[in-house]
Amino acid sequence: MFELLKKKFQSFIGKVDETAREKEVSLTTASKVKGLLAGKIRLSEGDIEDTLWNLQLELIQSDVAAETVEYLVSKLKERLLALEVDKNKVNETVRQEIKSVLLETLTPEKELNFLDYVRSQPNPVKIIFFGVNGTGKTTTIAKVANLLLKNNLSVVIAAGDTFRAGAIEQAEKHASALGVKVIKHQKTGDSAAVIYDAVEHAKAKGIDVILADTAGRMQTNVNLMDEMKKIVRVNKPDLKVFVGDALTGNDAVEQARTFNQQVGIDAVILTKMDADAKGGSALAITHETKKPVIYVGVGQKYDDLKPFDKQWFVGQLI
Template sequence: MFESLKKKFSRTSEKLEEELIEEAEKEDNLQEEEGKKFSFFSFGSKKENMEEDESNLLSEAEGTVGKETENEIPGGDSIEEDVDEKSGLLSRLRGSSAKENIEETSDEEKIIEESQDEEKSHFWSRNKDNEDNSVDGEAGGGIFSFVREKTIQEKHVEDILFELEMELLQGDVAMEVANEIVESVKEDLVGKKIKRSNDITEYTFLALKNAVSDIISIPSKSMTEMIEDKKAEGGPLVVMFVGINGTGKTTTIGKLANFYMKKGYTPVIAASDTFRAGAIEQVTYHADNVGVKIIKHKKGSDPAAVAYDAVEHARAQGKELVLIDTAGRMQTNTNLMDEMKKIKRVSKPDLVIFVGDALTGNDATEQAKKFNEAIDIDGVILTKADADSKGGASLSIGYVIKKPILFLGMGQGYDDIMEYDSEWMLNQLFSDNDESEIIED
């Protein structure tokens, strides 16, 4: 599920990592070069001091080093070998009591270490799999590290975030949701101090995860809790299902009747799609399969009256749940939208649920907006999530209309429905890296 978003998220993390490592490497190389030149020249000046000491050993050593030095400066090649040889000579000088010599020796050793570090940094930045995963520990023991800590600046993230936004939009994420994610990731990252490459990936990934987590978590009571609340008041929970044609309203009603029967409740279905040919037969088929009562009138009759009768029936029989099926309609069809408003007025549902097809991506979000404007919906059920590789609607729909997703349709069987769980959704979206924890603010 949601492969497309998953890919986009890990690509963003990797790109930022690449950019920062490249920049850090450039800076480190520059520093390194400057460092070598400096110690090289300080070594040359040391030579003069040492000559003043007139020590035989020292003169012999310096003579050799001096020669190498002259040979190596112009070409600038073999610097590491050069340093190695110098270091060998200098370690011989270590036996000397001259304090200056000792100081010079440790300077040279530093250069060697840095030079080795540079090799490590190249090696590790290209062999990420071998990296240590800890974030706070000091770099060492072969772990890649920047020579200095790097602070992420706006310029580092601008291109990547622009790309992320484009990709989210292509992945059918609604514009306002894409903007929100990008802004939140930017806020999270800019100013963050990073020590090594796996920090970058982790921080970017967690920033994304935090942003998405905020977007998909809309607190809501579960439908079961709502049934219980209504039961305590002595009435059924009346739920009306709306949406455009073929999104899965009737199938979802069959699934929910089954779901709540299994929980010990007694649902009743209202066949309020009196409009489409075969609709009454279809919903009757599901009611019979699941074993629940169906209230139906003739084709073409008033759907509001059917819904009203079903509510009366549930009240009279002490049933806990009324599921009202309605005809699919385009949000642009004014007559049918008015008819839907009438069903709502007459049956006074506790919940109006928009049923959207996840596969239609941003269209589902746009339709939800229109239905919400027309009759103020209370929640969403997204169907066909089992076949949704993009994830755009799942990510956007709740946030855009500020209403919770209540269930996800996960297939064509009666058991193929699950209560929406934002943690589960987050793991679906980020499952390749799901061992990461969400950063606490």
């Protein structure tokens, strides 16, 4: 019975195709019927309206920047409307498409496996951390030092924040807790020179990695942004890491964009992911800068630094 019906349909489709060609009408109807026969359907704008709307809300609530939300939703719409979906698997397919659009957006120009990178570079590897005030730069440096030490790599910290009161002492406190040396100058000294000295020290002592702290700076502060360019010019770091506070959502994206324009960042670490941050800024920052999020900070302890796992992140988001 089914075979008979199928044959009838196939000859009908053949006729539809023929007529369509002859009359130069669109083949859409024919392919729709063909699709139906194979259990496939095309989704209409009406079919996906609610899904797109819900996704939009979800992304906004997760602190994804408005521009990125717009990009994601229109990309997804384009994809869904172009798909032939198995009619029994509509929800599954839509979910899968959402997932792949999010994953693609989280994919940087070039992935960076931090530890592999550090091991593969000639010593000493110079890494400088930048970001606005209070995002967690100094704490993150301590966490990264801890990670490197656990991987049998030696570290020196450069107390390059010569600007904020107590910053040098804070770096010293972490360094002493971790048992690593800190290179410092006087407060108000030249940050580029402190980092330069740390590099000299590392070269003399055969130390693997220099982790350089810098003062927090607003991306709108021209003088401090110029100082940052000088630090980079003088020290030619192997990696410029932007440290962003996940709790600041859209602001973190704006900061990352400006720091990237000014000095070209190589990687991103997002902090305070433990503190009620949905982490949407990871999506927006990667979309904006195309630079990889390598780690996330998930607390105040030295071990509270986790590699950023795109799959896990997307799974959690949707």
